Amino acid sequence: MTPPAALTEAVLARTLRVPAFAAAPGDGSAAARQFDVALMSAGFKLSGELLQRLSTMDGVQVRAIGARVCAVVARLVGDDKRHNAYFRDFPAGVPDTVEFWTGLIRETFGDEIPDGPVNLLALPKYGRYQHSYEELLAAHAEFVPSLKDRVTLLHPGGTPDEEARRTYLELAATPVPLSTEDLALLADLAAYCVDGPQPKAIPVREVRAVVNRARLAAGVPLLVDTVTDVLRLACAVSEGDVGLREPTRFRSLRRAERRVLLEALHHLVRQDDRKLADVGPHREAWKRLGERLHPHEYPHLPGAAEVFAVARGDRSARSFAARVEAALAGGDLSGALDLLATRPGMLVRAADRLLRGATPEQSHRIVESLEQNLARVSGRVILSLREHLGNRTAPEAARGFANRRGRLWVAPDARAPLPSTVVGRLVESLDAEIVRRLPAGGRVLVDPAVLPVALPLSQRSTAAGFGVLPRGSRTPVGAGHARFFVYWHQNARRTDFDLSALLLDDGFRTAGQLSWTSLRGYGGTHSGDITEAPDGASEFIDLDLRTVSARYILPMVHVYSGEGFQEVRESFFGYMEREAEQLGKPFEARSVRMRSTLAGTGRVALPLVFVRDDDGGWSVRWLHLYMTASPEFNAVENSAGTASLLLRAIVERSYLRVADLVALMRRAGTDVTEWTPDDPVPSGATFIGLERPEHVADDAAVYPLARLPELIPD
Template sequence: MVHPLESLVLRHTRRLPVPDGPAGRGEAAARQFDIALMSAGFKLSTELLERLSGLSGVTVAAIARRALDCVRAMVGDHVRHNPYFRDFPAGVPDTAEFWARCVRQALADDATREGTLAQLNAGAVDLLTLPAYGTPQHSYGDMLGAHEELIAAAGDRVTVLHAGGPAKDEVTALYLALAGSATPLGDDGLRDLRALARYCADGPQPEEIPVRENRAVLNAARIAAGREPLLDTVTDVLRLACALSGGDVTLTAPTRFRSLRRSERRALLAGLDAVVAAAPAKLADVLPYREPFKRLGERLHPHEYPRWPHAADVFAAARGDKQVRTLESRVEELLAAGDAAGAARLLTAAPGKLLRSLDHLLRACRGEDDREAVVAAAERVLPKVSGRVLLSVRDHLRHRTGESDRGRVFVNRRGHAHVAADTRAPLPPEDVRRLAAALDEETRRRLPEPGHLLIDPDILDVALPLSGKAATGGFGVLPRGSLSPVDGELLRFFVHWKQTARRTDYDLSALMLDADYTTDCWLSYTALTQFEGAHSGDITDAPDGASEFIDLRLGAVRGTFVVPLVNIYSGEGFEEAEESFFGFMLREAGQQGRPFEARTVRMKSELRGPGRVALPLVFLRGDDGRWRAKWLHVYLRGTPSANRVEDNRVTVAALVRGVVERDHLTVRHLTGLLAERAAATTLWDGTAVPDGPVTYIGLERPEGLHPDSVVVTPENLRALIPA
């Protein structure tokens, strides 16, 4: 029987759970499964093929159906990609010529002739009024018939699926890994954790749940299962209420609280009462969330439960009826009085806040004695701070010695980004060096002894995933700031969207920038061809889904940077559309094939952020002439409608410069610390792997690793972050 959560395991781990039976002769079905997978760029490992071959053909067929649906969706092959120009990338006309053709066709149509003539007499024609514009004039079958079969090439992507254990064990292991993550999950991760938590509520639980959002998801599942929630702050209770109402447990977006069942109200009020009774100072945590607590109070009716008086204090504090002094206000008083050392001493009661305030405290110091007190206070609390905060502060300090004049890039939790000048005074280099050494020593102390450390060099420039918000859901996606090689002659972007209720027009564009970040040219619906590049044509309505492509010959690009953008011209936002995703493919010259070929897809990223302009990544040419991708995962606010690459290119260039020129903390940093604890360290050359157990860190799990090996790939890269 196929487990209902098997697809989650496959997406997160590239492992396929294999049932113990019934035994049979499934060799033929397993080979057919492997061949079908190869068309999407996947393949069964040798071990997985052997294990499937020992099952019955019926069992293999059931596994194959679910797995094929899953992997095709992972790379965007679950929809029909039909470009406007049937022969794309061949046969794309000059932009002006194409528009003129659309006008001529409108003039030849009795239904549109009069209106088109009126527009021509007025001096401007609205493209959207032309019948031939915005909707493919051919069927999907016609498009397929116009393209030759893709020729296999050595550079085609092959993602190996490995053998997993019984589905129940794999699901439990995934649940424990996500629930106990040391870093916040993205929206997709939280959604998957919610599904897993409902299934695993009565099974093994993680020893620690360091991320509060994860705890909220688990607490909602515990209440549904009739168990007590795990609460130790008033904010935990607020997050739980959001989870029970289907809202945002990160507290970034407002939640509309539903009418709660009496048992849920009792659990929330009892939790608030217990937290405040045990530590009255925690009432101060209410103040940053006054409005949500007020709205929650209207649903909980605390006056009906006099046996929980401390819960009533929470809502009194939210309304302002009960005065509460926060730690932050006391710190600000000391800083206003010039007592940075006193502020640091006070913040030792909240180690995480002390480290996050280090920059502010050091700039507020009035002399060497104050700086010594602040640095010493930070050193004392390091053992009490999470590994994620240690690494975040380490990353921050690397850019605070005044050695660069680059601007500051601000990215909020939802991916909205902007750039501003850095007007802060630099920190003293000696303090930065001392703190960096202390942070590294504490991080090193927490890292495990890896034994034989085996490292794929291609992962060294991947940014550490200090937050799940630094990446989006999808396939082949890396955290913001990561660098990855781009090897191929032809680079093809694609965007696909399907509107929910109203006409929606997304426009795929590519901006080419010079070494100084000035605009060279662009490809878009207003510039269909440039320097051996081609745009597949503008589609303006997507009731059944629509796709646009841009094809580039990298050797012909004059500039240093290629920036793909997705602009919302009209209609639904990225979070309103039923589906929206971006990706890119790499091909060799002469491979032919359809506009979309799953096995050439290197990345597919969900578009689910704020704003009206999406920037998934930037391609940059290095001094060695090789192209690399640097991952952005950001959104610009844009305008409510008619966003175009021509209008936002200055803002895009400034943002790209801020991210490209920032040296992010990468896997290289942690592997360097790990290597100091390793029995041996080897850079893997892509051939044979050692016979014994290893700790492998790389972009993909190689075949043949010892079963007792610890494997870290981008899918579970958060496992590198120490607790």
């Protein structure tokens, strides 16, 4: 069986493994070298093993494979678009802001400037390209290659079928929640792989719902052990939120689908009617689902009917959380701990609340209960508490609350800090439990570049794209110039996105900005404002980092008017690193370090921030945030205050990093050594890094960026 072409290309984009497409043998060496050269223009290259494989194939077919792969990697970095700029010679030739507007007014009105107000944004030549993309290309010198340019290797994979099934098993068995884009890919893979090997366990409930959707369609038994699993499945079938955070509009279900869902509910309740207690937290969703399932038509499934009786309030089934709340409200800490011990995951999640304000004796009992139950808690939840405690011995400047779409709310931190002695004991217990679960012995090679990456405990808000790291990660900036870019393509109505850069000092106070209202200054240059994108549009900000005096450079994408990030046909943000002497077009794929999809529900996107380090160099901190804002006319001038608060909440927070997990590996007895480029990964070893290296033994385990969540122990 062969997966659809679109699915194969999605897997290739995620894994950077080129499938072993069926091809006749032949001398494809010349075509393979041409393929390699074409890839290098986008910052990619064939690994030695892949080049050798392609060289033994028919040349015509190698060219066809090359065209297909080049299109995939071009989309990855945004090189499939024609990135024009308002100012043809950008970053040269950009006028001062006042000079620009004065010239535009004189060009429009001549010497007869109106006495009354003038709508600057309605001037005929404003906001629209005044030259073609070909004219822009002719105005720019050739890009000069540099040893610092990014080179990303493509590696050989198995057949398209093998690659699809391998990726399915990795995604389905993930120990962390997936991003929206990965859930969508998983849905396609689950439908394709439903008749093949399945993972031993699917620990993430949202992932299980997506897999169950494919099983329901194929008539395969469902994987459910709570009534909420059935509710999530109904949401998946209706293209709704399997995380149950947003209301789902349930579609009409076929009779066969209704029967399977009701049978699952009936058997779960008959096995243990205490499962009815899980109905309460999602009572309204159950009511709406009941209108679609018609449980009254199935009198032989009374267990299912009881679920909806609880949802309507006709039957009492106090939720587990309500029982815990009642015990705490009555001062019965022992009773609450006994209850929570039956659900250790909830006990760990409630640790901070329980410890806050507890007496020393109570704190001792709480920590004891936690220690006794850690063995039954998932590694992700343990590490989440470990990260949380790293921020609880002193008040935070601000508390941030982010949802899966990256929307962040900030509030003052009114919590009392937890005692350092309690935190210290609990941290040691959490670390000891993780060490116990990590495999002892063996050899691990670690690329130092991956150590500052935040441990991916959840990928819900991580954007899709290329070179994207989890929120809180740090990566160095290796060039003297940085160039931000945004691209959008409106769908049904005129849409204006605005790229801006807010500059902040050490105290997170505004130190300047670059935008359509401030074209030059502070070490940077804006490419000019584009106010509509019927065929797609791009804006850029070029920064000479050597001359920027601010501590923070915060790129922002504002929806000024029209469609939002989720409504446009396509939109993405990214940044390039390059040196001034490299010249080239405004967009050069080889210099792209990251490209991320813009898909949040807010009207202002904050993908990342550049931070001046203590040694004078620059690094990137990853944010993946969206701000609520006005429906229209959003601009850096009116969003700077909120943005600085959000930024502070992220930048000053302590995150668990890959370096912390590697340190625990050493405690577990693993031989961990630093990997340097071109070092081979020997037989039996494990490699951890941002990308798969060139020389890897067949039986070595490789964990590049996409597979980092798999390092989190069960």
